[in-house]
Amino acid sequence: MRASGESEVELVDATPAGCAEALLHGQADVALVPVIEYQRQIDLRVVDDVCVGSKQRVRSVVLVSRLNDLREVQKVALDESSRTSATLVKILFREFMDTEPQWTTSRPDVEIMLRENDAALIIGDPAMSFRRQGLEIFDLAALWRKYTGLGFVFAMWMTRGKSALQTAKIDFRSARDEGLARIEEILDFYQPRLGLPRNELRVYLQENISFYLDDEMRAGLDLYYRLAQKHGLIATVKPLKSLNV
Numbered sequence: 001m002r003a004s005g006e007s008e009v010e011l012v013d014a015t016p017a018g019c020a021e022a023l024l025h026g027q028a029d030v031a032l033v034p035v036i037e038y039q040r041q042i043d044l045r046v047v048d049d050v051c052v053g054s055k056q057r058v059r060s061v062v063l064v065s066r067l068n069d070l071r072e073v074q075k076v077a078l079d080e081s082s083r084t085s086a087t088l089v090k091i092l093f094r095e096f097m098d099t100e101p102q103w104t105t106s107r108p109d110v111e112i113m114l115r116e117n118d119a120a121l122i123i124g125d126p127a128m129s130f131r132r133q134g135l136e137i138f139d140l141a142a143l144w145r146k147y148t149g150l151g152f153v154f155a156m157w158m159t160r161g162k163s164a165l166q167t168a169k170i171d172f173r174s175a176r177d178e179g180l181a182r183i184e185e186i187l188d189f190y191q192p193r194l195g196l197p198r199n200e201l202r203v204y205l206q207e208n209i210s211f212y213l214d215d216e217m218r219a220g221l222d223l224y225y226r227l228a229q230k231h232g233l234i235a236t237v238k239p240l241k242s243l244n245v
Helices: 016-024 036-040 084-096 125-129 140-148 163-167 172-181 183-194 198-208 215-230
Strands: 030-034 044-046 050-054 061-065 075-079 102-106 119-123 136-139 152-160 210-212
Touching (some): 016 036, 050 172, 084 140, 084 215, 136 140, 140 152, 183 198
Parallel strands (some): 075 102
Antiparallel strands (some): 044 152
């Protein structure tokens, strides 16, 4: 399966944190990067109107605990592949629950993470497929919606410097729309690999994930950045610069 414009670029798979590192060290010209990295790296530009986020329940970014009250959590293990979500967890605790657990970083294995911690942040495929028996699952997009009434943006396509000129030639919007029109082909590819029910994955792609940076999602992103600065998780808040600026 080949998307529009794919022949013009070399595609490489990586975790969100890996995408951020690849862009930082010049190993990629454009990458789908955790949005917090826009505030931490210099000279970045974003592809406007295209994102990976959620307006209600995202399902693939969760905090897992044996406790049913997050205010009782004292130690949290953060998925090492996460940056935006790790920052979001800290904001949720500090801003809305007025508490500060101890933080540690771990590879994404719920059983191992919960051996010495009260809660574990898991993202991506591992967050969709771990055993849930006896555990409380807190969806981060749902928590953000509960406290702010807004959607949440997890990642955007970003580029910098000379690469911006070439990146501007790629039609990300058409690629997004083509992907959404070919959901069944995507399910054919991923369902056997993830081992999840086909309809569950279809709902995830069509309802849980939002790929459009509309006004509500922008407002959620703006608030996230302001709270990250308030709680000392970034130094300043830079306005988004798009490829069209």
